[in-house]
Amino acid sequence: MLSTHFDMKDLGEASYFLGIKILRDRANGVLKLSQRTYIEKILKRFNMHNCRSTKAPIVKGDKFSKAQCPQNDDKREEIRTVPYSFVVGSLMYAQVCTRLDIAFVVGMLGWYLSNPRSQHWKVAKKVLRYLQGTKDLMLTYQCTSLLDVVGFCDADFTGCIDDKKSTTGYIFMMAGGAVSWKSVKQTLTTSSTMEAEYVACYEACCHDMWMQNFISALGVVDSNCRPLKLFCDNSAVVAFSKNTRSISRSKHIDVKFYFVKEKVVESLIDIKHISTNSMLADPLTKDLPIIVFQEHVSQMGLLEA
Structure with a gap:
């Protein structure tokens, strides 16, 4: 694609990129980043x-x-x-x-x-x-016929002791491995778990819109053929995102968070409920028991050789 616009020399398959080692196993359809x-x-x-x-x-x-x-x-x-x-x-x-x-x-x-x-x-x-x-853990991707991007978003309500702000965490998976993620303290103070989770959902939806456009431009996946699945472990958030009416307890949430409802109505995003035990974004928002943490790490696609 770039060669149509710039003079380029093909040096073959990349083995290193900015300190990241690229390992390919074409026989088994596996790509690893170390x-x-x-x-x-x-x-x-x-x-x-x-x-x-x-x-x-x-x-x-x-x-x-x-x-x-x-x-x-x-x-x-x-x-x-x-x-x-x-x-x-x-x-x-x-x-x-x-x-x-x-x-x-x-x-x-x-x-x-x-x-x-x-x-x-x-x-x-x-x-x-x-x-x-x-240090031997590698971000691993498996060959699959269904290249769907699936998102998970979560929040740790009032996780910061100093200012009682919550932490947003989201992760997007494709081909068995994480392709995008974020862990960040929220900029506003929320008054309930539902609001903190909804803020995280909004952040994930914004990133999803950018990512869908990026993937479509690559021509690898037709991201416009079906809505992206975004999983949340808060049932109130799922219900609120699909409710076109305003709820009194949530009126003070900034208008921009109605962006989520708009994308759901437009069938660009499908927000689904998932159990807390299956929430892959959990390690991006809070400290976890060691066994639970290790299980989530492997489910994110970080595997040993």
């Missing part, structure tokens, strides 16, 4: 290449707040000697490219970049220890 080399590089850079591994970057019950941040110059001086911001920046690139399993904790660590505490530094090192034990 950042093992990049992970080993950052582990060595921060002298963590011989560290003991851990099973999860964050576990159920871990909580962090600004109250933990240094309150005087002496304590701030202590933390200035550690490369906290460099570690978080390095982790950010990994989670953006293939390691969505650390997206939530890396986003949380980013909240304290301006004034971190030793506790936050310990968590950053724990993420490195987690990568030490899981």
